[in-house]
Amino acid sequence: MSISSGRVIVVGAGIVGAACAWYLMRDGHQVTIVDRAGVGCGATAAGMGHIVVMDDSPAQMALTRYSRQLWNDMAPQLPASAEFVPSGTLWIADDAEEMAAAEKKAALYKSCDVDAVVLSPAELYAREANLRPGLAGALLVPADSVIYSPCAAAWLVNDVCSQGGILIKNAEVKAVRDDCVELRDGRVLQTDISVIASGTSLAELLPQFPVRARKGHLVITDRAPAFVRHQLVELGYLKSAHATEADSVAFNVQPRATGQLLIGSSRQYQMQSAQVDHGILQAMLNRAFYFMPSLKELGAVRAWAGFRAASPDHLPILGPVAGMAGVYVAGGHEGLGITTSLAGGRLIADMLAGRTSAIDPAPYLPARFAAGSGRERWHHG
Ligand SMILES: Cc1cc2nc3c(=O)[nH]c(=O)nc-3n(C[C@H](O)[C@H](O)[C@H](O)COP(=O)(O)OP(=O)(O)OC[C@H]3O[C@@H](n4cnc5c(N)ncnc54)[C@H](O)[C@@H]3O)c2cc1C
Secondary structure, three states: OOOOOOEEEEEOOOHHHHHHHHHHHHOOOEEEEEOOOOOOOOHHHHOOOEEOOOOOOHHHHHHHHHHHHHHHHHHHHOOHHHOOEOOOEEEEEOOHHHHHHHHHHHHHHHHOOOOOEEEOHHHHHHHOOOOOOOOOEEEEEOOOEEOOHHHHHHHHHHHHHHOOOEEEOOOOEEEEOOOEEEEOOOOEEEOOEEEEOOHHHHHHHOOOOOOEEEEEEEEEEOOOOOOOOOEEEEOOHHHHHHOOOOOEEEEEEEEOOOOOEEEEEEEEOOOOOOOOOHHHHHHHHHHHHHHOHHHHHOOEEEEEEEEEEEOOOOOOEEEEOOOOOOEEEEEOEHHHHHHHHHHHHHHHHHHHHOOOOOOOOHHHOHHHHOOOOOOOOOOOO
């Protein structure tokens, strides 16, 4: 189906809904954004804002690389409040085995036209003096960046509204139909197209999609300018991010434009409460102190937890919903939704316009979760 300038309702004003709305507005659609709270209040406020190319699968590489390019292209337009910093990522190798993994990763990145440089220990310490001695080296990915995602989402939504779009806050969507969206307060909004970007609540509106919440904690420190200069992630992160059921922690530190540091990361399933879990928080901090002992000298201002919306194959779900004419989904972005929001929004806009996309949208299509495909099930391990 291709539609040039219809009425579009985007459900969810997180970074994903905001990005969809922005690209659809640019295509000339009349966009209304509906959120049961406000702009960027969900996972978008809880996340870390690391814009990063990842290589778990060719599809993930294609989407993250494309989206990073879109963020880098958008950067000059972003307001200062979005705190876009082209920090680069340093993937830290703890030992020789991880250094071998860094070299493999560098070769893969280069084969995909992603700049990546292997650093010796001396080159690593010249860049990040506060890391513990004895590390094996690192992989530098210079074009990665960090952003303050709630403000980036607000800027996208404001831009949509400045072009005639409408934002309806504090309005919960109860049901989505082919030609309308029903609100909890009884209002019915007619539409040609709806795009459901409701994050971890996706299954409330579209229960056919097997999205689960994966809890994560973060700590923010007081100001320590230049204590860390790059986003630092241990290469062992890749092991913990892949653990499907078990709780896991990894060293992941981000310098904020304010001079503060964000310290992560943790991953847990089967958690309902957003309360801070002090056991996993301590494990996460211990991991950070292992790589950077002098972090202990900084004061922690606040700790919080949020939820990532995870799909079984760790790829977002982007495109038309089978059996519901005019309904599209943009969900399941897991721990990469800040990174992949722009590419996802762009792909959805391309689908509506009947345009060929810069990357193949097939791996992200909702049809892979059709009943009986086997992809809809969660596999343990
Ligand atoms: C601890 C942590 C660290 C992270 N770090 C990173 C990172 O470094 N890099 C990265 O790329 N990603 C990261 N992420 C992931 C990223 O934050 C998410 O993937 C992204 O924010 C998802 O955006 P969203 O718009 O889909 O969801 P949300 O931001 O949750 O937005 C969904 C919106 O939908 C609204 N909504 C839900 N149901 C309804 C309804 N029925 N009616 C109306 N409105 C509704 C909600 O109010 C909400 O505003 C992290 C996540 C966590 C938790």
